[in-house]
Amino acid sequence: MGTSGNLSAVVQREPLRVAMSPSGVDKGELTAPQVLLIDENAHIVSEHDGKPSDESLLHLRIVKERGAGAVLHTHSVWNTTLSDLHAAEGGVAIEGYEMLKGLQGVRTHDHSEWLPIIDNSQDMPALAEVVRKTLNEHKAAHGFLLRRHGLYSWGDTLAQAKRHIEIFEFLLETMGRTALMKAC
Amino acid sequence: MGTSGNLSAVVQREPLRVAMSPSGVDKGELTAPQVLLIDENAHIVSEHDGKPSDESLLHLRIVKERGAGAVLHTHSVWNTTLSDLHAAEGGVAIEGYEMLKGLQGVRTHDHSEWLPIIDNSQDMPALAEVVRKTLNEHKAAHGFLLRRHGLYSWGDTLAQAKRHIEIFEFLLETMGRTALMKAC
Amino acid sequence: MGTSGNLSAVVQREPLRVAMSPSGVDKGELTAPQVLLIDENAHIVSEHDGKPSDESLLHLRIVKERGAGAVLHTHSVWNTTLSDLHAAEGGVAIEGYEMLKGLQGVRTHDHSEWLPIIDNSQDMPALAEVVRKTLNEHKAAHGFLLRRHGLYSWGDTLAQAKRHIEIFEFLLETMGRTALMKAC
Amino acid sequence: MGTSGNLSAVVQREPLRVAMSPSGVDKGELTAPQVLLIDENAHIVSEHDGKPSDESLLHLRIVKERGAGAVLHTHSVWNTTLSDLHAAEGGVAIEGYEMLKGLQGVRTHDHSEWLPIIDNSQDMPALAEVVRKTLNEHKAAHGFLLRRHGLYSWGDTLAQAKRHIEIFEFLLETMGRTALMKAC
Numbered sequence: 001m002g003t004s005g006n007l008s009a010v011v012q013r014e015p016l017r018v019a020m021s022p023s024g025v026d027k028g029e030l031t032a033p034q035v036l037l038i039d040e041n042a043h044i045v046s047e048h049d050g051k052p053s054d055e056s057l058l059h060l061r062i063v064k065e066r067g068a069g070a071v072l073h074t075h076s077v078w079n080t081t082l083s084d085l086h087a088a089e090g091g092v093a094i095e096g097y098e099m100l101k102g103l104q105g106v107r108t109h110d111h112s113e114w115l116p117i118i119d120n121s122q123d124m125p126a127l128a129e130v131v132r133k134t135l136n137e138h139k140a141a142h143g144f145l146l147r148r149h150g151l152y153s154w155g156d157t158l159a160q161a162k163r164h165i166e167i168f169e170f171l172l173e174t175m176g177r178t179a180l181m182k183a184c
Numbered sequence: 185m186g187t188s189g190n191l192s193a194v195v196q197r198e199p200l201r202v203a204m205s206p207s208g209v210d211k212g213e214l215t216a217p218q219v220l221l222i223d224e225n226a227h228i229v230s231e232h233d234g235k236p237s238d239e240s241l242l243h244l245r246i247v248k249e250r251g252a253g254a255v256l257h258t259h260s261v262w263n264t265t266l267s268d269l270h271a272a273e274g275g276v277a278i279e280g281y282e283m284l285k286g287l288q289g290v291r292t293h294d295h296s297e298w299l300p301i302i303d304n305s306q307d308m309p310a311l312a313e314v315v316r317k318t319l320n321e322h323k324a325a326h327g328f329l330l331r332r333h334g335l336y337s338w339g340d341t342l343a344q345a346k347r348h349i350e351i352f353e354f355l356l357e358t359m360g361r362t363a364l365m366k367a368c
Numbered sequence: 369m370g371t372s373g374n375l376s377a378v379v380q381r382e383p384l385r386v387a388m389s390p391s392g393v394d395k396g397e398l399t400a401p402q403v404l405l406i407d408e409n410a411h412i413v414s415e416h417d418g419k420p421s422d423e424s425l426l427h428l429r430i431v432k433e434r435g436a437g438a439v440l441h442t443h444s445v446w447n448t449t450l451s452d453l454h455a456a457e458g459g460v461a462i463e464g465y466e467m468l469k470g471l472q473g474v475r476t477h478d479h480s481e482w483l484p485i486i487d488n489s490q491d492m493p494a495l496a497e498v499v500r501k502t503l504n505e506h507k508a509a510h511g512f513l514l515r516r517h518g519l520y521s522w523g524d525t526l527a528q529a530k531r532h533i534e535i536f537e538f539l540l541e542t543m544g545r546t547a548l549m550k551a552c
Numbered sequence: 553m554g555t556s557g558n559l560s561a562v563v564q565r566e567p568l569r570v571a572m573s574p575s576g577v578d579k580g581e582l583t584a585p586q587v588l589l590i591d592e593n594a595h596i597v598s599e600h601d602g603k604p605s606d607e608s609l610l611h612l613r614i615v616k617e618r619g620a621g622a623v624l625h626t627h628s629v630w631n632t633t634l635s636d637l638h639a640a641e642g643g644v645a646i647e648g649y650e651m652l653k654g655l656q657g658v659r660t661h662d663h664s665e666w667l668p669i670i671d672n673s674q675d676m677p678a679l680a681e682v683v684r685k686t687l688n689e690h691k692a693a694h695g696f697l698l699r700r701h702g703l704y705s706w707g708d709t710l711a712q713a714k715r716h717i718e719i720f721e722f723l724l725e726t727m728g729r730t731a732l733m734k735a736c
Contacts, residue, residue: 004654075651077722081730098304098333099259102188108306109332120650122660148661149650170261176733178265181360183736184367184552282488282517283443286372292490293516354445362449365544368551368736466672466701467627470556476674477700538629546633549728552735 005074005150008059009158016040018063022050040064057128058152065135068154070161075150078173083117083145085176091116091138092145094171102167103142104160114138115168120149143168189258189334192243193342200224202247206234224248241312242336249319252338254345259334262357267301267329269360275300275322276329278355286351287326288344299352300328327352373442373518376427377526384408386431390418408432425496426520433503436522438529443518446541451485451513453544459484459506460513462539470535471510472528483536484512511536557626557702560611561710568592570615574602592616609680610704617687620706622713627702630725635669635697637728643668643690644697646723654719655694656712667720668696695720 006021020036037046042056053059059071086092094113100106103113116134121127134144142164143153151168155161195201204220221230226240237243243255270276278297284290287297300318305311318328326348327337335352339345379385388404405414410424421427427439454460462481468474471481484502489495502512510532511521519536523529563569572588589598594608605611611623638644646665652658655665668686673679686696694716695705703720707713 004651075722077726077729080649080651080726081733084730085733096304096332097264098330099188099264109304110306120648120661122662146650148648170259174261174264176729177261177360178268180733180736181265181269181364181367183733184364280488280516281448282514283372283448293488294490354443358445358448361445361544362452365449365453365548365551368548464672464700465632466698467556467632477672478674538627542629542632545629545728546636549633549637549732549735552732 005072006053006055006059007070007072007158007161008056008063009070010063010068011037016060016063017045018056018060020052020056020059023053054122054124057124058131061128061131062135062152062154065132066154068161069156070158071152071154072158072161072165073150073152074165074169076169076172078176079145079151079169080148082172082176083147083149083151087117087119087147089117092172092175094168094175097171097174099167099171102163104155104164114141116141116144118144118146120146189256190237190239190243191254191256191342191345192240192247193254194247194252195221200244200247201229202240202244204236204240204243207237238306238308241308242315245312245315246319246336246338249316250338252345253340254342255336255338256342256345256349257334257336258349258353260353260356262360263329263335263353264332266356266360267331267333267335271301271303271331273301276356276359278352278359281355281358283351283355286347288339288348298322298325300325302328302330304330304333373440374421374423374427375438375440375526375529376424376431377438378431378436379405384428384431385413386424386428388420388424388427391421422490422492425492426499429496429499430503430520430522433500434522436529437524438526439520439522440526440529440533441518441520442533442537444537444540446544447513447519447537448516450540450544451515451517451519455485455487455515457485460540460543462536462543465539465542467535467539470531472523472532482506482509484509486512486514488514488517557624558605558607558611559622559624559710559713560608560615561622562615562620563589568612568615569597570608570612572604572608572611575605606674606676609676610683613680613683614687614704614706617684618706620713621708622710623704623706624710624713624717625702625704626717626721628721628724630728631697631703631721632700634724634728635699635701635703639669639671639699641669644724644727646720646727649723649726651719651723654715656707656716666690666693668693670696670698672698672701 008018008020011017011019018038020038022034022036036044036048036050036052038052039045042052062068062071092115096109098109100109100111100113116138118130118134145151153164153168155164190205192202192204195203202222204222206218206220220228220232220234220236222236222240223229226236246252246255276299280293282293284295284297300322302314302318329335337348337352339348374389376386376388379387386406388406390402390404404412404416404418404420406420406424407413410420430436430439460483464477466477468479468481484506486498486502513519521532523532558573560570560572563571570590572590574586574588588596588600588602588604590604591597594604614620614623644667648661650661652663652665668690670682670686697703705716705720707716
């Protein structure tokens with residue numbers, strides 16, 4: 001699932017409490033005591049000396065706009081490659097694959113999933129605002145790409161978010177290889 | 185062997201009883217109690233609250249037409265890619281590879297295996313009928329592809345079905361990479 | 369290291385006794401009692417009900433011509449692909465890679481290794497004779513490819529043979545990817 | 553992380569003592585007693601019958617020029633491929649990727665990392681001198697490639713050096729795939 005990335009899971013809705021992976025920790029070596037508890041402003045509410053991921057604001061935005069229970073963010077070779085190649089179109093249309101049925105609410109392969117691509121930025125409040133707009137423009141989207149950066153997806157549960165990520169990773173690689181072979 | 189898929193194995197021929205992987209369960213985490221027992225009409229005969237896979241009808245059709253003892257279905261990047269690229273020809277001819285000898289009854293690399301490609305559908309009874317016709321038109325085929333969906337293969341035993349799947353996956357990737365390099 | 373293949377190791381020189389993997393057994397599940405002991409004519413000398421691999425004659429030929437202590441044969445996507453693409457030239461020239469230094473007796477990357485390609489055949493005595501001629505024409509070769517079939521390499525010990533196989537697999541994939549990128 | 557390679561870690565600065573992986577040992581099977589202790593001239597100071605890697609002089613040069621605490625060298629298909637394809641330009645510019653932020657001191661994706669490519673050689677003192685010059689010409693570089701050979705990177709600690717290697721491997725593969733798809 002990529003070399004790095006981060007994840008979050010809603011622990012409580014009112015007031016919002018989100019368990020968030022810390023910044024700068026190898027996720028393969030992530031241990032329970034390292035997980036941070038943050039509020040809706042990404043402030044740490046657990047007694048902890050860690051630092052929440054810079055991208056906490058994006059996670060919180062997705063939780064609020066989508067009512068998601070969990071958010072996952074991955075870096076992979078194929079999602080980075082396609083986020084770059086399709087940037088000019090503003091997104092990738094994923095159509096006609098059986099695997100799309102693994103996305104929540106999709107019942108047929110005869111579905112067109114629009115995976116928006118957002119320009120990368122280090123200004124997290126500004127980026128969170130672009131994420132908010134994008135999610136509202138594309139109400140049916142199950143994920144989005146940050147250009148030359150990675151993939152975000154989410155779900156009601158961590159298991160569902162993981163399934164969504166796996167489906168997108170599979171389909172992006174499949175589309176990449178298919179496009180290459182068709183072009184040659 | 186792909187991100188998802190399903191499998192079945194004949195437990196009894198008269199009346200037909202087939203052990204079938206349930207719908208919506210990660211196959212890597214499949215446990216014995218989750219396996220369903222179905223009859224020739226895909227009705228559950230085990231006491232169970234699971235739901236048989238939508239594709240049970242395809243498995244049953246293969247069991248009946250081929251006398252197979254086990255059926256496997258896999259989703260992989262390469263089988264999905266080639267199922268799409270060769271869809272217009274109605275199948276993929278796999279010829280001249282030593283690995284073909286791993287298919288039941290094939291004794292030389294100087295063999296041409298036709299792997300039919302069937303258009304994907306959510307109408308399972310209709311798709312099962314297309315599978316029946318395809319199997320009868322291509323009596324020697326050891327498998328088939330569903331377009332943009334995945335690979336089906338089978339065998340007398342689960343081990344043989346697994347070997348067939350591995351051979352097809354290997355050869356589809358090899359043919360894909362070879363075609364790409366020849367085209368460039 | 370590929371989906372299948374076979375391996376042999378010299379146990380005694382006079383008279384020749386070679387431990388040989390049996391036919392039709394998954395090498396990942398190979399157990400000591402399954403290993404066969406064969407003589408210089410590929411006849412089984414161990415008390416055993418197994419069947420020596422069809423390719424035993426090729427292993428024996430390599431043992432005799434090269435004085436090898438062990439022979440390995442692998443099927444991989446990249447060795448199969450390149451055995452096909454370079455068949456018309458009769459071999460692949462591997463030049464200028466640091467990894468070549470891992471081949472016995474090679475002391476610099478500034479080395480040209482000729483990996484001959486032999487047409488595949490099911491006539492093992494005839495194929496063994498072609499192997500004999502090829503080995504004599506290319507005295508410095510550390511391996512050869514069978515077209516659309518796989519790679520053979522060998523060494524004084526099983527560890528050296530394994531190292532040679534790994535080096536060839538690495539270099540064939542590297543050359544394949546480099547050629548593709550240069551062509552595009 | 554590649555089929556072979558080597559690693560070193562500074563144990564003491566004054567006088568310099570560096571723990572160095574021995575020559576000709578599979579790194580996956582490296583055990584503590586096999587690690588050598590060398591001085592600033594690559595002479596063994598531990599009581600040991602091993603032989604330091606031929607490339608010890610390059611490690612020592614990096615330790616001196618960069619003040620590195622650890623140096624890693626890897627062979628991979630993608631780093632070898634790109635070291636060859638970009639050799640004429642003398643290096644690879646890696647720009648605009650989020651993953652660049654994992655390199656020590658880089659705070660934004662809006663960064664251009666120049667990864668110099670040095671011609672391979674078996675003359676280690678001469679090559680160490682080219683490495684010295686290259687490091688001084690490219691003060692900000694976090695690594696370099698040896699052509700058709702492999703990647704070097706380093707860090708204050710072994711963990712940081714490992715992170716740098718992983719980032720470069722990820723980005724080289726991503727750039728390779730992206731370039732291929734853009735060209736087709």
